[in-house]
Amino acid sequence: MRRSQAVGGHPVRQSHSCDRLVEAIGELVARLDLPQGTLDLLILKTLALEPQHGWGVSERIRQISGDVLQVQQGSLYPALHRLERRGWIRSNWGVSDNNRRAKYYELTRTGRKQLEEESRSWRTLSTAVDSILDMA
Amino acid sequence: MSERNLLGDLRYRVRALFQRRLLEDDLDAELQFHLARLTEKHIHSGMAPAEASRRARLELGRLDQIKDECRQSWGVAWIDALLRDFRFAIARMGRHPRSAAVTGISLALGITANTLMFSVFMAAQNPTHFDRIDELVQIYESDSRGLRSHVSAPNYRAMKRLQQSLAAIAAYRTRAFSISDHLRHPELVDGVLVGPDLFGVLGSRPVLGRTFDESEFNVGGSGAVIVSHDFWRSRLAARDDVLGQPLTIDGNSHAIVGVMPSGFRFPFASDVWLPWTRLSEESSRHTRNLRVAGRLSAGVPAQGAEAELGGILAHAEHDRSAFLMPLAEALTGGDRMRTVISLLLVTAGLLLLVVCLNVSSIRSADFVSRQRETATYFALGASRAQVVQRFLTESVLVALAGGAAGVVGAHWSIRHITAQFESEIPYWMEIRLDEAVLAYAVGLSVLVGIVSGLQPALRSSRTPLKALQEGQSGSRSTSNLLKLVVAVQIAAAVVLLAGTKTAIDGLRNLQDRDLGFSLDGTLATSVPLLSDRFASGESQRTAAAQLIESALSLPGVNRAAAINPMPMRDNWNTTLVDLPVSRSGSGGTEQVRVLDYRCTPNYFSVTQVRLLAGESFRRTGDTTDRREAVVNRKLARFLWGANPLAAIGRSLKVAGQSYMVIGVVEDSYHDPRREPPRALYRRLADVPARRLSLLLDADLPAEALERPLAAAVQKSDPTLAISSLMSMRSLLSDYLSVSRASTQVLAAVSVVALILAMAGIYGMSMSLVKGQARELAIRRALGSSDGGAVRLVLKQTTQLTAGGVLAGTALTVPVIGLLRSGFYGIAEYPAMSFATAWLAVAATSLAAATSAAYRAVQAEPAEGLSR
Structure with missing residues (x-):
């Protein structure tokens, strides 16, 4: 049942006729995992608030989204490393709140620019999708 | 991506490559931290520690898979894969040294030939020593x-x-x-x-x-x-x-x-x-x-x-009109050189193509026998691209190893050839292995690796289902082409081997042949009369006499003579004369082309050219009204019949002057590679020459006499210089040096051809066994021994070899004809040459086929039946 915990695969408790459609979309997204750009955007946004380790990033995303979004743990680290290679984030070893060595990631200047750009295009996209959905 | 980002990206990848240990440790620590926090979280929510840890692992997913994905994020996954395939290929080569050696050696030979030819081509394209040589022309007149x-x-x-x-x-x-x-x-x-x-x-x-x-x-x-x-x-x-x-x-x-x-x-x-x-x-x-x-x-x-x-x-x-030739062409005697180099390049290219086909067939057979391996890859989730990449890596690796050996071979060949043909290679051609040639060799190796490995890799990486559907049917046309190629290689090996044996025999013949004069104890040097004071015939006559005298004044010199042109040294074409001869019986005159020697009286005694009839020139016969001539046996027979005595006392007319024939001598060679010419000897005193060669019958070796002779000659005239003094035997050896070097090259090429044919037969035999695996397996299941299987392959190989040998023998006949023009005295059908070639090719073919068949039969005993 791991699949249903992934982003979008979250159980939907609405009872109208869209139920099945949403479920279908949810399954589709779950199977594709989180689209790469989306996960990147979420990570960048999370790190924009403060430097964070991988665990912190996944917890923060979960908390802020009110348990709606849960990053599939397995794909978090490849994404972090990819972003680091691209120079959008950089990492440093630090000490965590419970006194353990942890690897902290922070946003770089190019990362910040990238975040702005991706947020903008995400908003454009979601506005467009919203307006189509509102037509009904 | 901006330039700075690109640089950062590159730096990251380089770090991933070279500080791998560090990165891996980091990754491990990072994931362990995550796991620990997740476990803690579950414990907080009331789970038992063991259950919490299990749950955490389950949620995070398989660690090695995550790590793999992270590594891909580092951007060096393809290098990792390549290195892995590389290590794997090396291990495989170690397990199958015979196939690896046969393919490696074939590739090395092919790449040697091509690298060598390319370096020659580059040297011919870029003449040294001249500024912008393409603007330079040699100007001729034309009528x-x-x-x-x-x-x-x-x-x-x-x-x-x-x-x-x-x-x-x-x-x-x-x-x-x-x-x-x-x-x-x-x-x-x-x-x-x-x-x-x-x-x-x-x-x-x-x-x-x-x-x-x-x-x-x-x-x-x-x-x-x-x-x-x-x-x-x-x-x-x-x-x-x-x-x-x-x-x-x-x-x-x-x-x-x-x-x-x-x-x-x-x-x-x-x-x-x-x-x-x-x-x-x-x-x-x-x-x-x-x-x-x-x-x-x-x-x-x-x-x-x-x-x-x-x-x-x-x-x-x-x-009159003008004719302009590019200087680079004029320096090498026309565009002959370019034609030769282009031909050699094409030949080397064809050779490489044959090598590719051979290697491809060996690889095909090899890969087919690895179907189990391939199936395992697929079962483990490898994609077809990954399997093809693995096979190609292996093939490119072998090609690169062959290429490296090929570069060494080319380096060695260049040194050897430039030393052997020093006088033949124009000074403006600098043949060397520079960066361009090296890059060519590397590029060619990779290309050859891909070309020779692609078809086998694609064929053997078909998914098992596809292989079942297609069966063996697709391979029939390829195998026919392969057989043809192998037959052609066998034929080429026969031609080259027979040719080499013939050339070697021809050379040995030349060295041992009785040339009509004594090779040992006779020393020779040339003394051209260069100074302007030797313009008159009288001064040339005096100089010749003085030269003889100064030579005779040296201790150890018994007799001395002078001649023009000098056998084995001077080009005879410049001294051919046309004698107008009227024969008894027919009224008119005809022109007879003869070699016109001018010598001092004791030339025959110094060189020990045998007198057949009459007498030699008299020593004291100063210029008299009656001029005397000596002819050789050939000229005498042509003019006056087989009996040499019939020539004595006859008269000859040369350039308006009458000569009486006083003696007939045995034929002697001028150019040892050609039949002795008809020859006429006149006295230097009667017809002086400026280009003189001195011949000594001496008790001392050339090295001991050279300095005293040079001194004595200079004393007689301070402007006179001698070329180095040599025994007639070393003169002959010098004369034949280019023929000897060419024969060596021919021998090397034959060995290459034989090795290639061997590789071809090896590969073909292996595919034959693979193609008949089922039949062989059934036979063995029914109790037939391995010998039967091997015999089946040998039968087919023998048929093919016989065909190739037959075709090669037919082609050899005209080649021998060509060689006969270079080495006088070669038989028209030299039986020994043919026998040697047949034997060598048959033995090679047998060895290659047997070895391949045994290897193939033993490789996977049960595999044949399971197919």
């Missing part, structure tokens, strides 16, 4: 029939005065010079009389000193000379202070004004360049012996210049 010649002095002056299409034009003439200094005896050296501005035209500058200035071209000027780098090193001990030092050349003093760069020998093998002071005095319209070089003005095409110069010549002399 109404299109016959080409060098230029007459008046015509040269007309062109120089009137032409506008050339930036510069200069004349020169090659000849030998006698050089001495206060330390040494005169020495003969090839050199050039240089017209004004020749070095300017060529764009060549000395490394030391300068070129000639204008005053040095004036008659009676202070003689100047420019020397080659070789001459400077060997004769002048590479001293820095040679400029201004005097050299005595043909009896006159010349000051050294320059030393040319290493390797510069314009036009052919010159060591000295002298200003041509008497160029302006040359006036003969009919002596066309000025070599003329020119540099085209920028933007003027050669045709334009040719038309303009042709117009000038036509105006100066009736029916």
Whole structure:
């Protein structure tokens, strides 16, 4: 049942006729995992608030989204490393709140620019999708 | 991505490659931290620690998979894969050394040949020592029939005065010079009389000193000379202070004004360049012996210049026109060289193609036998691309190993060939393994690896289902092509081996043959009469007599003689004469072409040429009214029948002068590679010559006599120099050196052909076994031994070999015909050569087929049945 915990695969408790459609979309997204750009955007946004380790990033995303979004743990680290290679984030070893060595990631200047750009295009996209959905 | 980002990205990847340990440890620690926090979280929510830890692991997913994905994020996954395939390929090569060796050696040979040819091609494309050689032309005159010649002095002056299409034009003439200094005896050296501005035209500058200035071209000027780098090193001990030092050349003093760069020998093998002071005095319209070089003005095409110069010549002399040849071509005797190099390049390319086919067939058989391995890859989730990549990596790796060996082979061949053919390779061709050639070799190796591995890799990486559907049917046409290629290789090996054996026998024949004169105990040297004082026949006559006398004055010298032309040294074509002969019976006269020797009376006794009838020249016969001649057996038989006695007392007319035949001698060779010619001997006293060779019957070896002889000759005339003194045997050996070197090359090529044929048969036999795996397996299941299986392969191989040998033998006949023109005395059907070739090819074929068959049979005993 791991699949249903992934982003979008979250159980939907609405009872109208869209139920099945949403479920279908949810399954589709779950199977594709989180689209790469989306996960990147979420990570960048999370790190924009403060430097964070991988665990912190996944917890923060979960908390802020009110348990709606849960990053599939397995794909978090490849994404972090990819972003680091691209120079959008950089990492440093630090000490965590419970006194353990942890690897902290922070946003770089190019990362910040990238975040702005991706947020903008995400908003454009979601506005467009919203307006189509509102037509009904 | 911005430039800075790109750099950062690259830095990250490099770190991932070279600080892998660190990165892996980091990753591990990072994931462990995550796992610990997740477990804590579950414990907080009330789970038992063991259950919490299990749950955490489950949620995070498989650690090694995550790590793998992270590694892909580092951007070095493909390098990792390549390295893994690389290690795997090396391990595989270790397990199958025979296949790896056969393919590696074939590839090495193919790449050696191609690298070598490419370096020769590059050397021919980029002549050294000349500035912008494509602008340089050699200028010839041509008559109404299109016959080409060098230029007459008046015509040269007309062109120089009137032409506008050339930036510069200069004349020169090659000849030998006698050089001495206060330390040494005169020495003969090839050199050039240089017209004004020749070095300017060529764009060549000395490394030391300068070129000639204008005053040095004036008659009676202070003689100047420019020397080659070789001459400077060997004769002048590479001293820095040679400029201004005097050299005595043909009896006159010349000051050294320059030393040319290493390797510069314009036009052919010159060591000295002298200003041509008497160029302006040359006036003969009919002596066309000025070599003329020119540099085209920028933007003027050669045709334009040719038309303009042709117009000038036509105006100066009736029916003359100009012919321009690129200088690079003129230096090597026309475009023959380019044709030869192109041919060799194409041949090497074809050879590589054959190698590719052979290697491809060996790989095919190899990969097919690895179907289990392939199936395992697929089962483990590998994609077809990954399997193909693995096979290709292996194939490219073997090709690169072969290529590395090939580069070593090419390096070695270049050294060997440049040493063997030193005098044949023009000085402006610098054959070497430079960056371009190396890059070519590497590129070619990779290409060959891909080409020879792609088809087998694609075929053997078909998914099992696909393989089942297609079965073996697709391979039939390929295998027929393969058989044809192998048959052609066998045929080529037969031709080359038979040819090599014939050439080797021919050479041995030449070395052991009775040439008609004594090889041991007879020493020879040449003494050209170069100085102007030897212009008259009388002075030449006196000089010849003095030379003989000074040689005889040396202790250890028993007899001495002089001759022109010298057997085994002087080109006979220049001394053929047409005798007008009227035969008894028929009324008219006919022309008989004979070799015209002029010698001193005791030539026959010194060289031990046998007298058959009559007598030799009398020693004291000074110029008398009655001139005497000796003929060889061939000429005597041609003119007067088989009995030599019939020739004695007959008379001959040469150039209007009557001669009486006083003796007949045995035929002797002039060029040992050709049949002895009809020969006429006259006395040097009657018909003097300027180019003399001295022959000594001596008790001392050449090395001991050379210095005293040089001293004695110089004493008789200070301008005279001798070439190095050699026994007739070393003269013969020198004469045959190019033939010997060519035979070595031929032998090397035959060995290559044999190895390739072997690889071809090996690969084909392996595919044959694979193709009949099922049949063989059934036979063995029914109790037939491995021997039966091997016999089945051998039967097919033998048929193919027989076909190839038959075709090769048929092709050998014309090749032997070609060789016969180079080595006189080779039989028309040399049985031993054929037998050797057949035996070698048959043995090779048998060995390769047996070895391949056994290897294939033993590889996977049960596999055949399971298919």
